Amino acid sequence: MAQSPLPRWFTKPLLGAVAAVLLLLGGALPAAAEFALPPLPYAAEALEPVIDATTMTIHHDRHHGAYVANLNAQIAANPKLATLSLEALQGQIAGFPVAVRNNGGGHWNHSQFWAAMAPVGQGGAPSAELLAAIEANFGSLEAMQKQFNQAAAGRFGSGWAWLIEKPNGSLAITSTANQDNPLMNLPEIERGTPLLGLDVWEHAYYLKYQNRRPDYIAAWWELVNWDEVNRRFAA
Numbered sequence: 433m434a435q436s437p438l439p440r441w442f443t444k445p446l447l448g449a450v451a452a453v454l455l456l457l458g459g460a461l462p463a464a465a466e467f468a469l470p471p472l473p474y475a476a477e478a479l480e481p482v483i484d485a486t487t488m489t490i491h492h493d494r495h496h497g498a499y500v501a502n503l504n505a506q507i508a509a510n511p512k513l514a515t516l517s518l519e520a521l522q523g524q525i526a527g528f529p530v531a532v533r534n535n536g537g538g539h540w541n542h543s544q545f546w547a548a549m550a551p552v553g554q555g556g557a558p559s560a561e562l563l564a565a566i567e568a569n570f571g572s573l574e575a576m577q578k579q580f581n582q583a584a585a586g587r588f589g590s591g592w593a594w595l596i597e598k599p600n601g602s603l604a605i606t607s608t609a610n611q612d613n614p615l616m617n618l619p620e621i622e623r624g625t626p627l628l629g630l631d632v633w634e635h636a637y638y639l640k641y642q643n644r645r646p647d648y649i650a651a652w653w654e655l656v657n658w659d660e661v662n663r664r665f666a667a
């Protein structure tokens with residue numbers, strides 16, 4: 433029997449140490465395919481007085497953070513998740529369990545939500561192209577906002593209101609329940625590219641507005657980041 437050049441009392445602990453280091457690295461470093469919580473693009477207090485800092489912190493860190501963690505927890509049972517971008521996942525959501533629909537939708541919806549807001553006075557204005565499309569489809573910007581507000585206020589329970597660009601190029605207002613969105617390939621969804629989406633879950637506004645959802649919706653227009661909406665419309 434060949435003798436190891438190193439005594440067993442040395443090689444066994446050495447291999448054990450190497451294995452322990454690899455395990456530590458593997459546990460500490462997230463897999464490349466995991467979904468990540470994007471930081472807020474502004475300070476938590478930047479949207480005051482329309483949305484208070486406490487609501488923003490809890491909403492982003494805990495609610496959105498939980499959607500990301502719960503989505504990542506689904507990767508082991510649904511390995512195809514690791515091969516899809518967050519946006520591509522929305523269009524294939526019908527092929528996944530409801531936990532992926534809820535948490536994958538929650539992650540996408542909130543990611544677009546933070547990006548579509550800016551501090552009061554810093555959101556710019558609709559581009560000439562977007563304004564022309566809004567006027568062609570709704571008559572005026574105010575008429576579009578009125579229809580959007582009705583969809584947001586009328587969503588029973590929790591969900592979202594959306595301004596979308598439909599596959600035929602027209603603009604429309606729609607609303608989705610829970611964490612669904614207009615990108616999802618589900619029969620009950622009016623599909624289109626979201627240009628603007630508003631979270632009307634109570635966690636988005638209850639600390640400041642309590643049951644006055646219409647007041648939250650009306651004030652939220654002051655935060656709309658039109659530069660981002662213009663970018664989405666042009667894309």
Ligand code: MN3
Nearest residue numbers: 495631633636
């Ligand atoms: Mn929310």
